[in-house]
Amino acid sequence: MQESKSIWFNGELVPWHEAKVHVLTHALHYGSGVFEGIRAYPTARGPAILALEEHVDRLFLSCKVIELQIAWDKAEIRDAIVETVRANGHDSCYIRPLAFRGYGELGVMPNNNPTELIIASFPWGSLHGNEAIENGIDVGVSSWRRMAPNTHPAMAKVTGNYVNSSLVVAEALANGYQEGIVLDIDGFVSEGSGENIFLTYQGDVYTTPVSASILPGITRGIAMQLLTDRGVVVKEQRFAREMLYYADEIFLTGTAAEITPVKSVDKRIVGDGKVGELTRSLQNEFFGIVRGEAEDRHGWLTIV
Ligand SMILES: Cc1ncc(COP(=O)(O)O)c(C=O)c1O
Structure with a gap:
């Protein structure tokens, strides 16, 4: 993986290697996260994110299905995605938003675990080359x-x-x-x-x-x-x-x-x-x- 400068982590951009979670994070044990894969392409007017609205809409539908509450609304997440790509200075990139049940209790359906949200962006060519x-x-x-x-x-x-x-x-x-x-x-x-x-x-x-x-x-x-x-x-x-x-x-x-x-x-x-x-x-x-x-x-x- 080609590393970038920053990852958006619960509302702020942090250095790539500082975006960390506890080993008892719920999603690590039970797959309780939802994510998106988004691409930004190079254009003459700068990087262009493809179908941003559709991807964020699907992220929210995925959250609804597994009853994951997130503290940001769709517009805030769209803005955060743009901010992350801009901060990392990409011409083109793959973008990975991920929302997941964080650290707290280890029951399969916990009541009080916080939902964490990250947005990473990094250069990535076509999946099969x-x-x-x-x-x-x-x-x-x-x-x-x-x-x-x-x-x-x-x-x-x-x-x-x-x-x-x-x-x-x-x-x-x-x-x-x-x-x-x-x-x-x-x-x-x-x-x-x-x-x-x-x-x-x-x-x-x-x-x-x-x-x-x-x-x-x-x-x-x-x-x-x-x-x-x-x-x-x-x-x-x-x-x-x-x-x-x-x-x-x-x-x-x-x-x-x-x-x-x-x-x-x-x-x-x-x-x-x-x-x-x-x-x-x-x-x-x-x-x-x-x-x-x-x-x-x-x-x-x-x-x-
Ligand atoms: C299982 C599966 N099917 C289909 C797709 C294609 O979806 P999209 O075009 O939204 O990337 C993906 C990729 O996200 C996938 O993981």
Whole structure:
């Protein structure tokens, strides 16, 4: 990890190495935190934070799901995020807000533990690297399942959920893939360990619905909007694993992964093995907007 100067910690910027917690912090034991992953892109007008409002809104929804109270309102958190990026002097960066149950009692549902809030920012390239953005990645269907809807709150970005993601990635890497695709409890496709999934087949575009235990991704929303703007109807529906083998194009969306093409699934080549036309043009449009080279017609950018 490339370190930055400061981390916003409960209302003030502190030096990177001084942002510390007690070992009996509740979230360390029970996964009782919620977080966001946000990106700021370099533009001619300075760093631009992508979809700041949407990310902070999702942070609050995640808090609501696990009944985590935070002492700052949405506007204060948006301002704190901008302040952190500015203080660290980044041209571009990844931003990690995290709210969590702090130190106090160790009961699973404590009454009096304070909620802590941190915002870190640091330089981070695309999750799977530039080569992945350019030429795509090889993925495999995981033997792990996404959490069933009556187990963990998959729609909330809760720290404890990410045990599932880390198991999926570990297995994928051990099997020689760059990412794992996870099925839901009923065996339908859900998403990647940290990305939503889209595919095209015979001219139609599909993505998995919220009811398939996905995290409703902000980048997924952006991709759907860009496709809708082109008059493409995105079919949000559950689909079987075989659709991954039938598909003409597959791409993954996420703040960390951006728009990453998939070139094979379970060693079966997607389409002709090259990045598909729709995927490439969507990438071009996405990167054009976030880098300030194309009109930000949906108001997704916050210039720092
Ligand atoms: C499990 C999971 N699914 C999907 C996504 C993509 O969401 P977003 O586009 O909001 O980054 C992420 C990344 O945050 C994730 O962790």
